[in-house]
Amino acid sequence: MLKTFKLGGVHPPENKISAEAAIETLPIPKRVYVMVTQHLGAPSVALVKKGDDVKTGQLIAKSSGFISANVHSPVTGKVFKVDDVMDQSGYRKPAIIIDAEEDSWVDGVDNSGDIIHAITLSRDQIIQRINEMGVVGLGGATFPTHVKMMIPDGKKAEYLIINGVECEPYLTSDHRLMIEKGEEILVGTSILMKALGVSKAMVGIENNKPDAIEKLTGLARNFKGISVHALKVKYPQGGEKQLIKALTGREVPSGKLPIETGCVVDNVGTAYAVYEAVQKNKPLIERVVTVTGKAAFKPSNFMVRIGTPINELVEMAGGLPENLGKVVGGGPMMGKALMSVEAPIVKGSSGILLMPVEESKRVDNKPCIRCARCVSVCPMGLEPYLLAQLSKNEIWERTETERVMDCIECGSCHYTCPAGKPLLDYIRLGKNKTGQIIRSRGKK
Amino acid sequence: MDKLLTISGSPHVHTDDSIRKIMFSVIYAMVPAMLVSVYFFGLDAIRIIAISVISCVVVEYLIQKYLINGGMTINDGSAIVTGVLLAFNVPSNLPTWIIIVGAIVSIGVAKMAFGGIGKNPFNPALVGRVFLLISFPVQMTSWPVPKPLFSNTVLDAVTGPTPLGILKEGLSAGKTVDELMAQMPGYLNELIGFQGGSLGEMSALALLLGAVFMFYKKVITWHIPVSYLLTAFVFTGILWLIDPSQYANPLFHLVTGGLIIGVFYMATDMVSTPMAPKGQIIFGIGCGVLTILIRLWGGYPEGVSFAILIMNAFAPLINTGFKPTRFGIIKPAKA
Numbered sequence: 001m002l003k004t005f006k007l008g009g010v011h012p013p014e015n016k017i018s019a020e021a022a023i024e025t026l027p028i029p030k031r032v033y034v035m036v037t038q039h040l041g042a043p044s045v046a047l048v049k050k051g052d053d054v055k056t057g058q059l060i061a062k063s064s065g066f067i068s069a070n071v072h073s074p075v076t077g078k079v080f081k082v083d084d085v086m087d088q089s090g091y092r093k094p095a096i097i098i099d100a101e102e103d104s105w106v107d108g109v110d111n112s113g114d115i116i117h118a119i120t121l122s123r124d125q126i127i128q129r130i131n132e133m134g135v136v137g138l139g140g141a142t143f144p145t146h147v148k149m150m151i152p153d154g155k156k157a158e159y160l161i162i163n164g165v166e167c168e169p170y171l172t173s174d175h176r177l178m179i180e181k182g183e184e185i186l187v188g189t190s191i192l193m194k195a196l197g198v199s200k201a202m203v204g205i206e207n208n209k210p211d212a213i214e215k216l217t218g219l220a221r222n223f224k225g226i227s228v229h230a231l232k233v234k235y236p237q238g239g240e241k242q243l244i245k246a247l248t249g250r251e252v253p254s255g256k257l258p259i260e261t262g263c264v265v266d267n268v269g270t271a272y273a274v275y276e277a278v279q280k281n282k283p284l285i286e287r288v289v290t291v292t293g294k295a296a297f298k299p300s301n302f303m304v305r306i307g308t309p310i311n312e313l314v315e316m317a318g319g320l321p322e323n324l325g326k327v328v329g330g331g332p333m334m335g336k337a338l339m340s341v342e343a344p345i346v347k348g349s350s351g352i353l354l355m356p357v358e359e360s361k362r363v364d365n366k367p368c369i370r371c372a373r374c375v376s377v378c379p380m381g382l383e384p385y386l387l388a389q390l391s392k393n394e395i396w397e398r399t400e401t402e403r404v405m406d407c408i409e410c411g412s413c414h415y416t417c418p419a420g421k422p423l424l425d426y427i428r429l430g431k432n433k434t435g436q437i438i439r440s441r442g443k444k
Numbered sequence: 445m446d447k448l449l450t451i452s453g454s455p456h457v458h459t460d461d462s463i464r465k466i467m468f469s470v471i472y473a474m475v476p477a478m479l480v481s482v483y484f485f486g487l488d489a490i491r492i493i494a495i496s497v498i499s500c501v502v503v504e505y506l507i508q509k510y511l512i513n514g515g516m517t518i519n520d521g522s523a524i525v526t527g528v529l530l531a532f533n534v535p536s537n538l539p540t541w542i543i544i545v546g547a548i549v550s551i552g553v554a555k556m557a558f559g560g561i562g563k564n565p566f567n568p569a570l571v572g573r574v575f576l577l578i579s580f581p582v583q584m585t586s587w588p589v590p591k592p593l594f595s596n597t598v599l600d601a602v603t604g605p606t607p608l609g610i611l612k613e614g615l616s617a618g619k620t621v622d623e624l625m626a627q628m629p630g631y632l633n634e635l636i637g638f639q640g641g642s643l644g645e646m647s648a649l650a651l652l653l654g655a656v657f658m659f660y661k662k663v664i665t666w667h668i669p670v671s672y673l674l675t676a677f678v679f680t681g682i683l684w685l686i687d688p689s690q691y692a693n694p695l696f697h698l699v700t701g702g703l704i705i706g707v708f709y710m711a712t713d714m715v716s717t718p719m720a721p722k723g724q725i726i727f728g729i730g731c732g733v734l735t736i737l738i739r740l741w742g743g744y745p746e747g748v749s750f751a752i753l754i755m756n757a758f759a760p761l762i763n764t765g766f767k768p769t770r771f772g773i774i775k776p777a778k779a
Contacts (some may be wrong), residue, residue, distance in 0.1 A: 007771055032489055090451075160746040169457065243769065254772040326450040332457040339451060353456070363458050366520070367562035371466065372719040376665070381770040383719060386763075403770060418461045419562075424587030425453045 002207055004232035005242040008379040010412045012235055012333065014208055018172045018292045018299035023180055025303045026316055028100050032035040032075050032307030033085050033344035034060065037366050040143045041067030045086030046096055053081045057106040057283050060096055063131070069144045070134035072283035074305035075100040088329040088346065090339040095119060098307070110280040119191055119278070126195040126278055133277035134347075135282045139238065140330060141164055141350040145274065148264055149195045157346030159199040160193050161247055162271055164216070165238035166233065167206060168331025171351040173288040174268050176301045178205070178212040185268050186216070186223045196264055198286030202247050203268070204229045206237060235333060236410035242379055254406050269350075289345060291317040293354035294322050295351045304345050310352055311341040325360030328353035332400045333411045363420035374413035375421055380406045384413035388423045391430030396437055398429040405438070407431055463561070466714075467521030469661040473654030474709070480647040481751040484590035485536035489643055495540050497527030499547035507556045514560070522561045524550045526550050529569035531776050532644020532705060534576065535587045535751070542580055546572040566756045567713045577749070585609075587641055589749050606641045611692055612745040620689040625696075641701065655708035664712040667724035668731075672707045673698065675732025683740070691740070703735065706748035716756040723759075723766035729754045 033188075037043040042065035054060055054073040061071035077100040084092040121129060130145035151157050162185070165301035165352025166174040178185060189201050203220070205213045207230045210407060217228040231237055231246055241252045243265060257379055258265055260388040269287060276282040285306055291301040304313060310327070314320055320341070329343070374384035382403055390399045407427050414424040481489040504523040508516050517523075532547050550572030555564045587606055607628045614624040644651070644665045658664045676697055683691040697703065711717065711731050718727050731751045738747025 007769065010459075012455075012459075074683045221563075251772050254770070256772070267467065297453065324449070326452075326456065328456050329453075330454075333455045335454055335456065337449070337451045337456065338455075339449065341449075353454065359457075362452055363462070366463050367517075369463055369466070369522075369562045370717075370719060371714040371715050372724075375719050375768055376721070378768070379771065381773075385767060406770070406772065409454075415455045415457060416459050416461075418459070418463050418466055420458065420462070422453065424455070428453065 002230055002232040003246050004234050005237060005245040005379065007381050008377045008412060009234040009242075010377050010416050011233070012169050012415060014233070015169045015292075016172050016175070016208065017170070018207075018290050018301055019175055021172070021176070021298075021300045022303045023176050023288055023303050024316075026133045026305070026308065026313060027232055028075055028103060028305055029308050029312045030100055030102060031080065031309075032098050032305060033309060034071060034074060034096045034098065034307035034312065035085075035087055035344060035352065036061045036071065036082075036096060038142060038306070038346040038348065039069040040141060041065065041069070044068060044071055046082050046094065048079050048082070048096060050079055050081045053077075054079060054098060054107045056103055056423050057285060058149075059283075061136075063144075063308045067138050067144055067147050070132060070283070071096075072134055072285050073098060074285040074307050076104040077101040086340055086343055087340055087347070088336055088343045091427060095307075095344070096404065098126055109282050111282075112290075115187065116279040117187055119194055121278060123195055123197065125257075126191055127128070129278050129281075129442050130195070130274055133273075133282070135270065135273045135277050136284070136347050137267055137274060138287060138347065139267035140334070140348050140350055143344075145266065147269055148266070149192070150257060151196065155259045155272065156262060157196045157198050157259065157264050158200070159248060159264075160189065160196055160198050161263050161265045162201060162203040162268055163210075163240075163243055163245060163265055164203055164205040164212065164268040165243060167233075167235045167238040168211070168333055168335075168351075169235075170292045170353055171290050171331045173290045173301055173350050175209050175212055177272055177288050178209070178268055178291075178301050179215055181210075181272050182219050184275045185271045186219055186226060187279065188271035189226055189271070190223055191274050191278050192264075192266060192271060194263050198264075199225050201226045204231050204237075204247050205229070206231050207235045208233050211309070236379055236408070236412065239379065239408050239410060243406065254403065284347060287345075287347065287349070288352035289313060289349050291354070292351060293328075293356075293360060294319045295354040295356040296322065306345055306347060308345045309342050310338070310345065313345070313352055315340060321354065321356070323356045323358075324354055325357035326355040328355065333407065362422065365421060366419040368421055370420060373418065377412040377416045379410060379412065380408060382407060384423045384427060385421075387430055389424035391426040391433070394433075396433055397429075399434045400438065404430045404434050455684035460581065463520045463532045464521070466663055467525050469663045470525050470709070471521060471528065473661075473663070474532070474644070476506065476650035476653045477532065477644050477705070480529070480650040481532075481536070481643040484646055485588065485643065488588075491540070492536060492538060492543060492643060493528060493531040494578060496531035496547055497524050499525070499544045500530065503548055503551040504556065507552060508560075512556070512560075520561065523551060526555070526568045526572075529644070530572050531575040532709075533569065533642050533702065534644055535584065535641075537586065537588045538583055542583055545579075546576045549575045553678045561757060562715055563761070564715055564754055567710050567716050570710055570753050574749050574753060575653075577744075590646060596635060606745065607696070608739065608745040611615060615690065621692050622689065636668050644705050645702050648699050651704045651708060658708070658712075659710050664708065665721070665724070667721050668711050668717060668728040669707050671725040671728025672711055672732045672735075673703075673768070675729045676703065676736055679733060679736045697736070697739070701739075701746045702748040703709040705708050706731075706735070706752055709710075710748070711755075716759060718759050718762040720763070720766055720768040722768070723762040725760065726762055726766055727755050730758065
């Protein structure tokens with residue numbers, strides 16, 4: 001029996017149509033739009049101004065607090081300006097716009113293809129390097145990785161969990177990375193283990209990626225303490241809490257961090273970025289992005305410089321189709337619908353999903369028949385129908401007691417609702433309001 | 445770009461399941477039992493099912509068209525489900541006009557008056573059935589003896605009592621269970637369909653076949669049926685062990701009357717039952733206890749309809765009291 005998490009979950013069609021497409025390096029675009037803040041936490045501060053010359057890998061925006069991250073120039077060229085541009089959420093946020101010239105890296109970066117196994121840095125040096133190189137969680141949450149490495153007093157890390165689940169339908173960036181950069185990922189994992197002071201790491205991969213499981217299992221024999229685990233396919237297994245539950249059987253207590261269970265979870269992409277940062281002295285300026293969807297001509301996986309406009313990727317994947325109805329940044333379950341394909345790639349971009357018109361519209365909203373499917377699929381054991389109702393009627397004192405803040409916004413309830421109720425829309429609203437109320441209470 | 449993109453919150457994919465598909469799965473599940481009823485009652489069965497379904501759909505249509513504003517929901521199949529279930533719960537010789545009254549009560553009073561699909565606190569078909577049972581007790585309890593199609597048996601009676609009716613009357617007349625059992629068709633026949641009763645109660649086997657289909661289609665879950673059946677079995681089993689001369693074998697209770705149809709088709713009605721698994725088990729236990737209480741000590745020989753309706757009334761309360769297992773609330777085991 002393959003492991004999986006117990007509570008809830010759904011099985012949306014996997015549609016991993018780009019799984020066979022090897023990672024191609026996307027040509028450097030003429031102009032990049034580097035969002036100044038690309039992580040979860042305190043905003044970064046731009047260090048360059050209009051007219052400055054920058055080199056690839058040069059620090060251009062600085063971390064501004066404990067939970068914050070550096071940003072480096074993904075190209076060599078001249079800063080065109082620092083101005084607000086529309087990001088993937090549709091908000092206008094500050095970005096450093098750079099006109100690219102011929103690629104030339106800053107000194108000290110190892111750009112060779114050699115795999116370096118020996119970990120020479122000390123624990124503190126590793127954490128410092130990860131911080132310097134602007135590594136954030138590449139699974140999508142973009143939480144600064146060095147902060148995760150610093151275990152709070154009184155807590156102890158026992159396991160490092162490497163997330164290769166990629167439970168979102170369509171996306172294959174992690175899958176390809178595991179196949180093509182498996183060894184680097186495992187070195188990155190060993191580095192993270194050293195930084196955390198743990199002796200055991202588990203790589204969780206869903207069983208729909210047998211080639212990646214085989215590859216990493218084979219490679220892991222040469223690495224001490226790393227085991228690879230095949231997991232039964234079930235969404236949202238890539239959720240931190242669900243993955244910890246699936247691999248260790250432990251449950252992250254409500255409102256607490258994963259470290260309570262002695263686990264730290266990092267994405268395979270993050271492990272790769274850590275390898276590059278620590279062994280190659282290379283800042284996080286590129287990542288793998290899947291361009292896929294029923295409306296994509298050539299589903300592909302690209303190694304892309306951060307700040308590349310999305311339409312450049314779409315162009316390389318065959319261009320915009322006539323029947324394009326929706327573009328999603330990320331996977332179909334949790335990704336954001338984009339207002340414009342001109343928004344740039346950021347550190348957290350895992351995929352671009354092109355959906356045809358006929359798939360873009362939501363199904364009709366019918367009356368709830370209380371079938372309780374939302375209850376049975378909720379991986380957090382909540383009652384989505386009730387939370388949606390309470391949020392709609394603005395009964396905020398009850399949204400809190402019904403544990404709306406536990407919602408991980410995986411979308412399983414909305415996906416499975418036969419009445420097509422936009423349950424998650426209401427629950428997000430409820431979370432937002434309830435969160436505000438809880439925070440204002442804390443201030444008093 | 446001159447084209448406008450659709451913007452909406454995640455998720456961007458949706459299951460291809462719908463209310464209509466769920467309702468039609470229930471309808472398909474009832475086809476075996478429908479065929480059995482036609483086999484035993486012939487044209488009468490067709491008449492009752494057709495009249496019941498048509499009146500239910502027409503009543504819903506008229507109410508939505510002329511009385512309330514809002515979308516038309518007759519296409520979702522829920523009125524058809526109510527129509528078939530109502531037909532399953534009446535004797536085959538029921539006059540047509542009484543069926544129409546039942547449909548008006550089911551759809552008009554029990555469903556549309558509360559706001560239509562999804563809003564009804566009670567199972568519409570059962571409300572209609574109980575209304576008819578109380579209003580027309582004579583017509584509702586004279587069950588024609590099943591006469592299989594193509595059989596040349598000459599029947600010496602036109603109407604006959606149900607096994608549960610025989611038991612109830614016989615016991616109150618001072619007879620023992622064993623004496624009464626001799627007058628009945630036997631478990632195997634009861635399972636296959638040779639028992640007197642309403643249209644859909646004839647064959648437990650056909651109903652079980654449909655139930656398996658509904659499980660497969662995930663229209664029903666195990667919680668309510670299993671807890672309901674188990675409770676009824678254990679309750680009657682204990683009494684039977686105490687005094688087999690006064691209390692019938694638990695198997696008898698499982699295969700007779702409306703228990704099977706009630707357990708799988710009525711008590712599992714999504715709208716009027718609790719949402720969380722624990723609540724559904726409580727609901728099933730409550731139904732089981734009430735059914736047997738009414739069968740053994742109540743005024744009616746059969747208690748399934750009343751039991752489910754009474755428990756329907758408790759569903760909102762059960763929903764508040766029994767929450768699903770929350771993630772991260774149980775203290776993690778010491779590592």
